[in-house]
Amino acid sequence: MSIDLSQFHQVFFEESFEGLDSMEGGLLDLNPDDFDVETINTIFRAAHSIKGGAGTFGFQVVADFTHVVETLLDEIRAGSRALEAPHVDVLLRSVDCLRDIMQALQDGDEPDMSTADTLKAEFVAILSGASECTPESAVSPDSNLDESDGASDETPSGHWEIYFKPDADVLRTGNEPVRMFRELESLGRLTTEVVVCDVPAFSSLEPETCYFAWNLTLEGGSREEVDEVFEWVIDESELSIRWVHGGLTESAKNTTQSPPATTTDNNQQPVESGSTSVDDSAPTKEMLSEPEADLPEPEQELESKPVEAVVSSAASVAGDKKTESPKKPQKSSSPESTSIRVGIDKIDSLINMVGELVITQSMLGQLGSDFDMGKLVRLQEGLAQLEQNTRELQESVMRIRMLPISFTFSRFPRLVRDLSKAMDKKIDLVLLGENTELDKTVMEKIGDPMVHLIRNSLDHGIEKPADRLAAGKPETGTITLNAFHQGGNIVIQIIDDGKGLDRDRILMKAIENGLVSKDDNLTDEQIYELIFHAGFSTAETISDISGRGVGMDVVRRNIQELNGSVEVQSMPGEGSTFTIRLPLTLAILDGQLVRVGEEVFILPLVSIVESLQVDLGMINNVGGNNEVLRLRNEYVPIVKLHELLDVEPENYELEKGLLVVVEGDNSKVGLFVDDLLAQQQVVIKSLEQNYQKVDGISGATILGDGKVALIVDISGVLRIASKVKGKPVSADHQAA
């Protein structure tokens, strides 16, 4: 039977990347002076699993490299080597290296082994250094099974004489002597003789104890094959195996001690009196007397096969793998097929929900089959139940896509460690709310913006130790990552206790770049906001850390693409806080349905501040066609949705429709619509999949009647609205 191992590659890669993450996390936690053994165990286990899997699935290069990594970890774990800081470094670099190799393998590329080879040399150097562990055992597979190499000159003409007295407890390890005899039989003709001299009196007989010994003769099989049969019991048994030249004419009792090749494991006992013939012997009899019936397919060719210096089964496996490995990786499955690992509890709750749904459905079905108005109440109840089932099912399905944010957070300790080292800063990273869950897709996309914000905090926020001391702060700065749920959103904060944003420098720079004019009277908040504008950077020198061409404007844009927002608060001398707000999922939206003419649009409920009927007294007209709503202390520009979205409205007069005030990116706008309809959750469908991106629209959904409704992209609307500021809105859009 041949099994295509490549079908398991994807899972293997996924768990290996997870394993590498947990190794990295563990290593970062590892303080050489004072560490938890369980941490080392976790790291070791991860390396161990990768090695085992890599060997099994044909990635020998990974297995080989992981072997040295594992060896060092094993020594540390066993306490035979003290953990030193350089070890952590080299182990971390190995994690990176393995990640690259595995990525290449996953992509079907030939991995670059140069880093691995360098690292391997470092490991060998470390391992050969003073330690109770010998370097040899560190870099080569152990060879405890190859003691039988002296047996290579055996010739096929002859037979094995075996004395086997298993440990009295052999049955309690699940090892059946019968099984071993059966195996021996598959090697050649076997005769057995049971030795019962140790069987005690019946009264003191313990049924679970094995009192027998056996004298066996076997015509055929190599030494290795015979050894293999006893491999699992050899240490606990009295076992002698020797080769006797010539055919088995004589009884096995008188052995000529010719070619030695004898391993005597414990003190070998000669066969003594009391031995009886096999016919009397108890449990193994039937099986042995009918070999053909039990063994329909003995391994052929064995009896005549000359014995070769096969080292051990383990070693030969490794050898086979080695020759296979170069071509295997190319068959690895495509990296596009992503999967998600889901906790069993989530699946179970899903199954429960479906069960309830089925019950409700059959109840409604019954009701419908002979319905009369007298059953109306029950129908309504049933429908209400159906609604609840559906909602619960939806929530459960959504929960499947939710993963704890620790998946994203876990990459940052390494980042902070490496960056602070590079910048000579001392930084503690505090992670809070790691179990806060969010959608996998959102998670995948939030990583890069977060990296940028953390780099920014490290580079521009936290001061050098000396400066901190001078400012009366602790030498070590703190960056806190905090995640929590708020309403339908997940909020992620990046908080540093550094020097805060430099208000004056930002303002100066913004004036220089023409973003604002000197006469603008800006609040601190508005000034801090400027760092998110395109092309804005105040770093005095372009540093390696944050001068990589990605500005805060890109961070903001990326977050906005996820329907999220980012803002900053800062206190001079005390630090800054960046707050990212994101929807929990990209698949479902709490929507407010609005009507414009005959079209229905959906506004994300989270963006809506309030809805109001317009009193013309609240409207000011700024510069011709630009109407603004006076809302308490604010002036909110009005955007007529029918103009923006190019549809025929029912009403052109503001006082006849409604204004929905929405907020995004710290600015508000009043959207003019004809009517507000229901609020409901909608499943977001892509417009881009079959069409293209549409300005002002973030997607589409299908309403209860099967019609398509478009979802308004609030950030997009705000962008369009600000672009046409100063120009008559309507003119601009009719032209387009």
Next chain:
Amino acid sequence: MPKILAVDDSASMRQMVTFTLKGAGFEVEEAADGQQALNIAKTSGFDLVLSDVNMPVMDGIQLVKELRALAEYKFTPILMLTTESASDKKVEGKQAGATGWIVKPFNPDQLLNTIKKVLG
């Protein structure tokens, strides 16, 4: 058909083992650590247990000890999946009562051969 409990914290190994054994007609249940395996073993009988050694929560050695302490698993074959470098684990496993071991890395054929041998 004989029923086998496959215990490994690595999902890919579990999948491979299960796939191989099911393909050969065995019934297979999986567990991701020793504790899980023990719980499953208590609720359902198995003809053979195949367990990794290094696992979180409860390792394979402890699992063997716990299983051997149960009357139903006193004589059940328990095979450890070990790596070649961990020879001390073999000894430890034997002392705990393991029947034998299969050395990682192994291929599906080796796995099947060994298991067929043990189960006869």
Next chain:
Amino acid sequence: MSEQALSNQSGVSSKEEMENALGSHDVATDQFLTFIMANEEYGVDILSVQEIRGWEAATTIPNSPDFVKGVMNLRGTIVPIIDLRLRFGLEHVEYGPMTVVIVLKVNTPTGDKIIGIVVDAVSDVYSLTNEEMRLPPDMGDQVNTAFIKGLADVQGKMVILLNIDELLDLQEIPDAEVLRNIVRD
């Protein structure tokens, strides 16, 4: 599924009829679904046809070109609907009971897309050999004919075979006058 839809909705000739008409049995052939627009017959590769449906109102997309009639719900997928008359700059006619939407799978640089085209009526299915197709005449650089796969003469009628991958991805709209000239030449 598409074949069933075809035979239900359009008077497709039987297989024998088609083969008789073509007079050829053993040459490799391509099958084309043809439809009528402004008295011209156009053909699209039948393999790209997903289904044929009657016209129903689509949800308009803001600020889109007039030939994009909007989007429809096709069993949970959002599918844009393009009025091929308007795409070709032909005069718009009111949609009637014969008006159909042919749903096509279009191969674009950004992947396969499902797009519906509104046409006056579905006409027929023809099997055509390579010999029966000829390349469109060269109309010079100023006229993009990439969206035309070729022309075919079927029972004395000229059929314009469309390359939908180009047609529905093309930015410039082919002019109806150009098409007419191609056919007349």
